[in-house]
Amino acid sequence: SQQGEEDPQALSIQEGENATMNCSYKTSINNLQWYRQNSGRGLVHLILIRSNEREKHSGRLRVTLDTSKKSSSLLITASRAADTASYFCATAPWIQGGSEKLVFGKGTKLTVNP
Amino acid sequence: DAGVTQSPTHLIKTRGQQVTLRCSPKSGHDTVSWYQQALGQGPQFIFQYYEEEERQRGNFPDRFSGHQFPNYSSELNVNALLLGDSALYLCASSFGPLYNEQFFGPGTRLTVL
Numbered sequence: 317s318q319q320g321e322e323d324p325q326a327l328s329i330q331e332g333e334n335a336t337m338n339c340s341y342k343t344s345i346n347n348l349q350w351y352r353q354n355s356g357r358g359l360v361h362l363i364l365i366r367s368n369e370r371e372k373h374s375g376r377l378r379v380t381l382d383t384s385k386k387s388s389s390l391l392i393t394a395s396r397a398a399d400t401a402s403y404f405c406a407t408a409p410w411i412q413g414g415s416e417k418l419v420f421g422k423g424t425k426l427t428v429n430p
Numbered sequence: 431d432a433g434v435t436q437s438p439t440h441l442i443k444t445r446g447q448q449v450t451l452r453c454s455p456k457s458g459h460d461t462v463s464w465y466q467q468a469l470g471q472g473p474q475f476i477f478q479y480y481e482e483e484e485r486q487r488g489n490f491p492d493r494f495s496g497h498q499f500p501n502y503s504s505e506l507n508v509n510a511l512l513l514g515d516s517a518l519y520l521c522a523s524s525f526g527p528l529y530n531e532q533f534f535g536p537g538t539r540l541t542v543l
Contacts, residue, residue: 359534404472420472
């Protein structure tokens with residue numbers, strides 16, 4: 317079963333605008349990761365935020381994490397046509413002894429129109 | 431530095447057949463995880479291999495099995511294929527099994543007719 321749920325399922329914006337995607341999850345986590353996938357191919361790791369962190373930046377990406385609300389958001393600033401892709405959040409559930417698996421949501425399909 | 435590689439890229443099989451998918455991890459990585467991604471869905475964890483042993487398994491039947499070799503490469507085997515096994519199979523590698531960033535390969539697209 318999938319733990320994370322991204323919102324919205326689809327997002328269409330113009331180049332230069334900001335894109336915000338949200339992720340909610342159900343159980344305690346060790347970390348939360350965001351990935352990008354182009355055209356049903358391999359996933360590209362974007363950013364990892366640990367459960368004791370609240371915000372993280374990487375280039376045009378900004379990720380926030382609110383563990384009390386079990387939610388995260390990914391902001392892409394000044395979007396480009398090349399940002400068109402599906403974006404997934406993945407949680408590393410915390411379990412005693414350690415968890416090796418990532419649990420993915422269904423993704424947000426972002427379209428950036430030139 | 432080669433990233434994660436997978437073979438083959440595409441595969442077409444018929445129901446009841448068996449298939450083997452292969453994965454070579456990124457240089458320096460010792461852990462391989464396998465995921466199944468159905469169309470329009472997020473990847474689902476199948477299992478992970480570390481030190482040539484299966485560390486953790488998702489909700490997949492025993493028809494799905496795997497192996498890790500001493501050079502850290504891995505195979506995913508699926509027996510008695512069903513139509514529902516049609517999906518993109520993704521391999522991901524990492525350094526160490528726990529809580530780390532995973533690097534994904536391009537995937538193998540399996541179609542079962």
